[in-house]
Amino acid sequence: MKPIIAIVGRPNVGKSTLFNRLVGRRKAMVDDMPGVTRDRNYAEVNRFDLPFILVDTGGFEPETSDKLLQQMREQSRFAMDEADLILFVMDARGGLTPADRDVVEMLRRINKPVFYIINKVDGEKQEAEAGDFYSLGVDHIHTISAEHNRGVGDLMDEVLAVLPYNRDKDEDEEITRIAVVGRPNVGKSTLVNRLLGYERVVANPTAGTTRDAVDTRFTVNKKPYLLIDTAGIRRKGKTVQKIEKYSVVDALRSIDRADVVLIVLNAEDGVTEQDTKIAGYAYEAGRGCIFVVNKWDTVVKDNSTMGKFTEEIRRNFKYLPFAPILFVSAQSGQRTGKIIAEVDLVMEQYCKRVSTGELNRIFNQAVDENHAPLDGGRRVKFYYATQVGVKPPSFVVFTNRPEGIHFSYERYIMNRFREAFGFSGTPLKLIFRGRDKKDT
Ligand SMILES: Nc1nc2c(ncn2[C@@H]2O[C@H](COP(=O)(O)OP(=O)(O)OP(=O)(O)O)[C@@H](O)[C@H]2O)c(=O)[nH]1
Ligand SMILES: Nc1nc2c(ncn2[C@@H]2O[C@H](COP(=O)(O)OP(=O)(O)OP(=O)(O)O)[C@@H](O)[C@H]2O)c(=O)[nH]1
Numbered sequence: 001m002k003p004i005i006a007i008v009g010r011p012n013v014g015k016s017t018l019f020n021r022l023v024g025r026r027k028a029m030v031d032d033m034p035g036v037t038r039d040r041n042y043a044e045v046n047r048f049d050l051p052f053i054l055v056d057t058g059g060f061e062p063e064t065s066d067k068l069l070q071q072m073r074e075q076s077r078f079a080m081d082e083a084d085l086i087l088f089v090m091d092a093r094g095g096l097t098p099a100d101r102d103v104v105e106m107l108r109r110i111n112k113p114v115f116y117i118i119n120k121v122d123g124e125k126q127e128a129e130a131g132d133f134y135s136l137g138v139d140h141i142h143t144i145s146a147e148h149n150r151g152v153g154d155l156m157d158e159v160l161a162v163l164p165y166n167r168d169k170d171e172d173e174e175i176t177r178i179a180v181v182g183r184p185n186v187g188k189s190t191l192v193n194r195l196l197g198y199e200r201v202v203a204n205p206t207a208g209t210t211r212d213a214v215d216t217r218f219t220v221n222k223k224p225y226l227l228i229d230t231a232g233i234r235r236k237g238k239t240v241q242k243i244e245k246y247s248v249v250d251a252l253r254s255i256d257r258a259d260v261v262l263i264v265l266n267a268e269d270g271v272t273e274q275d276t277k278i279a280g281y282a283y284e285a286g287r288g289c290i291f292v293v294n295k296w297d298t299v300v301k302d303n304s305t306m307g308k309f310t311e312e313i314r315r316n317f318k319y320l321p322f323a324p325i326l327f328v329s330a331q332s333g334q335r336t337g338k339i340i341a342e343v344d345l346v347m348e349q350y351c352k353r354v355s356t357g358e359l360n361r362i363f364n365q366a367v368d369e370n371h372a373p374l375d376g377g378r379r380v381k382f383y384y385a386t387q388v389g390v391k392p393p394s395f396v397v398f399t400n401r402p403e404g405i406h407f408s409y410e411r412y413i414m415n416r417f418r419e420a421f422g423f424s425g426t427p428l429k430l431i432f433r434g435r436d437k438k439d440t
Contacts (some may be wrong), residue, residue, distance in 0.1 A: 002044065002256050003163045004249065006055045006079035008107075009089035010099055014119040018089060018146040019043070019056040022156070042252060044285070050160050053252055055083065061254040069099055076106050082249055085163055086114045092126045092143070095134055104136050113162045115155065117142045122150065175217070176347045179228045179254035181282070182264030183274045189293040190330040191264060192230055203322065219341045228254045251278045259350055259391060260288040260343050267295045267327070269308070271316040279317050286392045286427050289323040292339065297329040322418065324425050342425075349426040351390045359385050359417075363397070366416040375404025394429035402432040 001063055007015045023043040041056050057075040079086045088107055107114045118130050121143040130143050140156075144151035159358050180188050180195075216230040229250070253262050261282045265275055284287050291313055299305060310325055317323070324342050328335045363385040372380040383398040395417070399405065414428050 002053050002253075003084040004053045004055060004253070005081035005085050005087060005163075006057055006075075007087045007089060008075050008079050008092065008103065010094070010097065010427060013094065014146045015056050015089055015316065018087070018117075018119065018144075018152070019054060021146050021152055021299050022054055022147060031185040037114070039250070039339060042248060042281070044252075044256075050163065050424055052160075052163065053249075054254070055079075055249060056191065063213045069102060073103070073106065073151075074329065077101050080106070080110045080112065083112065083185075085112060085159060086115055087159070088173070089117045089119050090133060092120045092130050094120050101136065104138065108138075114148065115142060116140070117144055117155065119144055119146050121223050122148050125271070130289035147244050175224045175261045176343060177226045177228055177257060178343060179251075179261045179287075180264060181251040181254055181261060181278050182294075183266070183278075186264045186266040187330045187384055188264055191262070191294060191328075191336065192227060194229065194330050194336045196230075199273050220238060223344070225340070225343070248274070248277055248281075252281055254286055255282050255285050258287055260290065260346050262290050262292050262339070262428050263293050264292045265313075267299045270309075271312055276316055279320060282318075283319050283427065286429060288341055288350040288392070288426050289320055289334075290346060290425075291317075291320075291323055291325040293325065293327045293331050296327040297332055297334065322423070322425055322427070346425040349423050350392055352393055352423070353390060354393075354420070354421050354428075356384075356386050356389055358421075359387060362416060362420040363413070366413055370412060372405060372409050375401045378404070380404055388431075392427045392429055396431045396433050399432050399434070402434045405432050 002132065007019055009015050023045055031374075045052055045054050056093060057078060066204045076086075086107060088103065093226055104116070116136070116138045118133055121127055122145045127143055130141070133141055142151065142155050144155055146152065174418060178195075180192055182188050196216060214230055218225055218227065249260050255278075263279050265271060279289065279291075291311075293309060306327060309327070313325055314427070316322065326335060326338055326342060326347065328339070330336060363382070367382055372382070374380070378401065381400045385395055385397045385402075388394050388396050397413070410430055410432075414430055417428060417430075418425060
């Protein structure tokens with residue numbers, strides 16, 4: 001499980017600036033992917049040796065100071081419940097405020113690492129002025145400038161040293177890990193109960209990790225499956241209603257650990273923005289995805305209804321054209337029996353290896369039939385392709401111009417691989433690499 005780091009602090013202290021600094025987002029790539037919804041609030045960070053999920057709790061526009069306090073408390077509560085580590089950001093320019101003190105009092109009482117950070121310390125001058133903050137009485141204060149990248153590296157060294165990277169990998173090669181994700185109320189727990197069978201209620205909970213996620217093992221036709229965070233899915237409805245945007249975090253966490261993600265949609269609502277966020281993340285994480293349109297029993301149908309809904313899904317999730325779609329009723333059990341068969345199909349492809357010989361035969365054919373466009377007037381040459389991994393199937397193509405291959409050409413090659421090797425339900429990764437680099 002990747003740890004979650006939450007950035008908390010008043011508006012305008014520089015949370016987003018720090019977030020972007022840590023994420024190091026490359027804009028061009030993003031724009032190339034049609035339809036991927038980028039939520040600026042969440043990101044998986046892989047730039048450092050140890051990956052983590054970063055959450056920016058900001059973006060509020062409070063009108064009154066009362067509201068400000070309330071929202072800061074909400075943010076902090078979220079961070080306390082969900083995060084593994086908290087970056088509490090204050091502002092050297094704005095000085096120490098009562099709201100800061102209030103939150104520090106809350107954070108002091110929790111049993112998680114908290115880093116107290118003063119941002120906008122752009123130089124020695126502000127460094128001297130930051131002395132004020134020592135009256136908070138916290139052990140260590142980090143001064144940084146998110147904008148000018150001052151002190152951020154040192155901060156991250158300390159942060160990563162503290163993070164609870166539990167390497168108790170429950171990696172069991174045989175088992176298929178399934179995450180059930182979706183907005184509140186789409187029917188996740190009903191579906192989970194369906195998949196497990198009501199009688200076998202959490203028969204054998206695998207006791208958890210730091211975040212007490214309880215997974216459930218079950219078998220179908222003697223094949224083992226793991227349903228990720230079963231307890232979380234069942235628990236949620238009963239606890240305090242979560243802020244919509246934070247419910248995404250649960251999804252992220254489950255997706256991270258899954259092989260196959262069941263993206264549950266509510267047939268009554270159609271596709272919503274929240275759905276596209278969750279699916280976008282599953283896509284970026286490279287997981288096998290299946291759309292499960294639930295509550296199909298509530299829809300008044302004629303013979304074009306299913307087609308129309310399918311179209312809506314394809315239009316909203318352009319980046320997941322390969323994901324199968326199932327129309328079910330978790331409540332009545334209609335077609336839920338098909339889910340595991342579909343999971344098996346996706347999983348099989350997700351783990352599939354193709355031989356280098358066969359791969360290159362198809363690759364050469366594809367290149368012959370449709371040459372890569374020139375890159376700034378220079379010819380793009382390919383040397384060979386090889387599969388470097390599974391889950392999802394990942395391919396490296398060696399070329400003279402790794403930077404000069406257009407996204408549409410990449411998609412073309414990917415589609416040829418899909419057709420030739422029957423990768424109809426899994427994401428694929430394609431990496432272009434210069435010939436001199438021998439790593440991986
Ligand atoms: N001088 C200076 N300005 C900074 C620094 N970091 C951020 N800022 C500026 O502070 C302002 C607020 O930064 P944001 O990152 O949007 O702040 P935020 O905390 O995310 O604000 P909300 O989204 O409203 O919660 C912007 O104008 C930034 O350019 C810094 O290190 N030094
Ligand atoms: N008509 C109909 N109702 C359903 C179906 N599946 C679930 N429901 C109802 O939808 C409501 C929400 O179902 P849950 O399973 O609790 O949804 P959830 O996604 O786990 O909800 P959260 O815990 O809020 O995330 C309940 O009242 C269910 O009875 C279905 O297939 N058809």
